Amino acid sequence: xxxGVKQLVVGxxxxxxxxxxxxxxxxxxxxxxxxxSQGATPLILAVYADAIASLILLPLSFFLNRKNRPPLxxxxxxxxxxxxxxxxxxxxxxxxxxxxxxxxxxASATNNLIPAFTFLLAVIFRMEKVDLRSLISQIKIIGTLxxxxxxxxxxxxxxxxxxxxxxxHQPKPQPPTSFTLLATTDNWVIGxxxxxxxxxxxxxGNIFQAAILKSYPSEVTxxxxxxxxxxxxxxxxxxxxxxxxxxxxxxxxxxxxxxMYTAIFGGLMLFGLVAWCLRRKxxxxxxxxxxxxxxxxxxxxxxxxxxxxxxxxxxxxxxIVTGFYGVMWAQSKEEEKIQANTDGRSQxxxxxxxxxxxxxxxxx
Numbered sequence: 001x002x003x004g005v006k007q008l009v010v011g012x013x014x015x016x017x018x019x020x021x022x023x024x025x026x027x028x029x030x031x032x033x034x035x036x037s038q039g040a041t042p043l044i045l046a047v048y049a050d051a052i053a054s055l056i057l058l059p060l061s062f063f064l065n066r067k068n069r070p071p072l073x074x075x076x077x078x079x080x081x082x083x084x085x086x087x088x089x090x091x092x093x094x095x096x097x098x099x100x101x102x103x104x105x106x107a108s109a110t111n112n113l114i115p116a117f118t119f120l121l122a123v124i125f126r127m128e129k130v131d132l133r134s135l136i137s138q139i140k141i142i143g144t145l146x147x148x149x150x151x152x153x154x155x156x157x158x159x160x161x162x163x164x165x166x167x168x169h170q171p172k173p174q175p176p177t178s179f180t181l182l183a184t185t186d187n188w189v190i191g192x193x194x195x196x197x198x199x200x201x202x203x204x205g206n207i208f209q210a211a212i213l214k215s216y217p218s219e220v221t222x223x224x225x226x227x228x229x230x231x232x233x234x235x236x237x238x239x240x241x242x243x244x245x246x247x248x249x250x251x252x253x254x255x256x257x258x259x260m261y262t263a264i265f266g267g268l269m270l271f272g273l274v275a276w277c278l279r280r281k282x283x284x285x286x287x288x289x290x291x292x293x294x295x296x297x298x299x300x301x302x303x304x305x306x307x308x309x310x311x312x313x314x315x316x317x318x319x320i321v322t323g324f325y326g327v328m329w330a331q332s333k334e335e336e337k338i339q340a341n342t343d344g345r346s347q348x349x350x351x352x353x354x355x356x357x358x359x360x361x362x363x364x
Contacts, residue, residue, distance in 0.1 A: 014281050017273045018289040024265045025111075026297045029104035030304055031258040032096055037305075040255045041247045042096030043238035045262070048250060050088070050231035052263035054224065061224035069218045079212055080225045087205025088230030089237065094198035102191025103307045108297035109154055109317040110195040112290050112324040116144040117203035119327060127207070136330045136337075143326025146319060151196050154316025158188050162309045291321040 036042055099107050119140055122128035131137045212222060242248070250256050294317045301307035 014277050017277055019292060021270055021273050021277075022289055022293040022296055024270055026104055026108060026293050026300055028258075028262050028266045029095070029099050029107045029297065030300045031254065031261055033099050033104055033301075033305055035254045035258040036096070036100040038254060040258070041238070041242050042100055043093065043234055043241060044248055044250075045255070045258055046092040046096055047231060047234045047238050048259045049262035049266065050092075050227050050234060052259065053266075054228045054231055056263070057220065057224040057227060061221045069221060070216055072221075076212070076216055077225065079208075080222060081229045083205060083208050083212060084226050084229035085233055086201050086208065088226065089233040091198045091201040091205065092230070092234060093237065094194040094201065098191045098194030098198060100191075101187040102195065103313075104297040104301050104305075105294065105307065105309065105313055105317075106154060106188075106192060107195050108293040109313065109320055110151060110192065110199050111293060112317075112320045113147055113151055113196060113199040114203045114206075114290075115324055115327045115331070116147040117200045118206060119144050121203055121207055125207070136334050139326050139330040143323040143330065146323030146326065148323075150316045150319030150321075150323060151192070152316075153319060154192060154313055156189060156192075157312035157316070159311030159313075159315070162311060162314060291317075291324060294321070 032042070032045060035045060095107065119128065123130055130141070209222070209226070213219065216222060250259055298309050298313075302309065
């Protein structure tokens, strides 16, 4: 009985870890939204958070795998610099600015575009072959298009408040206009576009980072320089965009909490938990929890920020999640097929090695 309970608890740990990852990610966007609404500059928050994360990773990058780590080259550092430009600088500018224009719920919803964008980029750079006659490829293409369509809906159509629809028995009729299908504010559209660009930059960064790690298999070292270069780049952009020295002063309270939370939990904790779950359960398991962030974001935004959940966000999120799971299902089936082919080749090779021994035995 005791062993059964222990195995159940151990089996539930990866699920709890991924829910914690989603809570941390939503916490970053929620705190950022709160800090920005009180006058904090988005880029400056990113600079301080990245700088602290770099300082924490500095000793780890030099002491872990010192003997097995390949030597750093100028060409490799140039690649990581470009990776930081795409995956950190552009991404953080779009995320922080996009959240300030919209909401953490929209940020969590557009985060589910990453698998679709990854698939598109993999096809463009010929990292993945598309067979239009294959059911797996067809589902990937349809899932990608569905996810992008959902992003358009969630960005361009804000719609009425869900609370108003559920609890107001006689809503006031609104005169139809030619802008009914558009979001009620331009800021919401701008925020959705920026957050979609952020998802695209994350997808591009993931592909680029995977290529770099193949030639330099030291994750901690790459992540350190990745964040360090991102800190330098964001600092340069922030210095150009924000000339007021007072804006660089982090005030005690929500601003300081946001910086420390993003640096510690957004850097070290996310990296550790995701890496641990990837080793135990694989990338498909990790990615399947992305839609959970939408519901966590909606709850936290309502409690801590007083944001209202709108009909457009719900419809768009459902469509994006549908496309997301379509792409992830096709990817899991493709991985199973590759694994089956690998196992089949291994068995064939093993059989071919054993055959001469059997023949010799028959001759005897």
